[in-house]
Amino acid sequence: MRANDLSPIPGSIHKKKRVGRGNSSGHGTYSGRGLKGQASRSGPDIRIGFEGGQIPLIRALSRKRGFNNRFRVEYEPINISQLESLPANEEITPELLRKLGIVKSSRLPVKILGDGDLTRTLTVHADRFSATARAKIEAAGGKVVELNPAPVEAKAEPEPEAQAETPAPRRRAARPPAEQPEETPTAAAEPEPETKEGAET
Numbered sequence: 423m424r425a426n427d428l429s430p431i432p433g434s435i436h437k438k439k440r441v442g443r444g445n446s447s448g449h450g451t452y453s454g455r456g457l458k459g460q461a462s463r464s465g466p467d468i469r470i471g472f473e474g475g476q477i478p479l480i481r482a483l484s485r486k487r488g489f490n491n492r493f494r495v496e497y498e499p500i501n502i503s504q505l506e507s508l509p510a511n512e513e514i515t516p517e518l519l520r521k522l523g524i525v526k527s528s529r530l531p532v533k534i535l536g537d538g539d540l541t542r543t544l545t546v547h548a549d550r551f552s553a554t555a556r557a558k559i560e561a562a563g564g565k566v567v568e569l570n571p572a573p574v575e576a577k578a579e580p581e582p583e584a585q586a587e588t589p590a591p592r593r594r595a596a597r598p599p600a601e602q603p604e605e606t607p608t609a610a611a612e613p614e615p616e617t618k619e620g621a622e623t
Contacts, residue, residue, distance in 0.1 A: 497550060498530040502558050503538025510542040516549070516569075531570075540564070 441453035455462040460474075471478050504524055508514060516532045519525040525532055534546060536554025543563040549570055551559075556566050 496530055497533035498525055498527050499533055499535050500524060500548070501535050501537040502540045502555055505534075505544060505546065506538065506540055506542065508542065508544065510544065513545050513547070515547045534559075 439449065439454075440447060441449040444450045452462065460468065471480055473479070500519065505514060508522075516525060519532065520528060531549035533550040533552070534548045534555040535552050536556075536558055540558050540562045544559065545565040545567065546559055547567045547569055549568070551566055551568060559566050
C-alpha cells in the first residue's frame with residue numbers, strides 16, 4: 423500500500439457549498455445570506471463584540487474595567503478619634519484593638535489615620551501610620567512604633583560627570599636615523615704599471 427492509495431475517513435471531507443447558482447441548487451436567490459440587512463452586504467465583516475450599534479456588553483459592565491494589582495496591600499484603617507476612648511499611658515497593639523472590637527479583621531494589617539483629635543498619651547503599635555496621625559500622637563506626648571517597617575532603598579549617588587578632555591595634538595614620532603651601510607675597507611689602489619712608452623721617455 424502506498425500513500426496515494428489511502429482514502430480519507432468517510433465524512434471528513436465535505437463538498438464545497440456553491441452559492442448563487444440558481445434556485446435549483448438550494449442556495450439561490452439570497453445565497454444563504456438572508457433578506458437584506460448588514461450581514462447580507464459584501465465588504466468587511468462585522469467586528470467581534472459589535473451588537474448593532476447599542477452599547478456592547480464589554481462597555482456596559484464598567485466593573486470589569488481595569489485590572490487588579492496583586493501586589494497591593496490592603497490595610498484596616500483606624501482613626502485617631504477611635505483611640506481617644508482608650509486609657510492613657512497604655513500600650514496600644516493590634517491584638518488589643520482586636521480584643522476591644524475596634525479592629526474587625528484578624529488578617530489585615532492595621533493603619534492609623536489622622537481623623538479626629540487625641541489628648542491622651544499613648545504608645546501605639548501599628549503596621550503603618552499616616553503623617554497626620556504620627557504628628558498628632560507625638561504632639562500629645564505619645565510614641566509611635568511601626569511594625570514591619572517598609573525597607574528604604576538607598577539612593578545611589580549620581581556619578582560626577584566626566585569633563586570632556588580636549589585631545590592633545592598628535593605629534594609625529596621622530597623617525598630613527600637611517601642606518602648608513604658600513605664602509606668595507608677597500609684594498610689600497612695599486613699603482614698602474616708603467617708602460618714601455620713611459621719607461622722610454
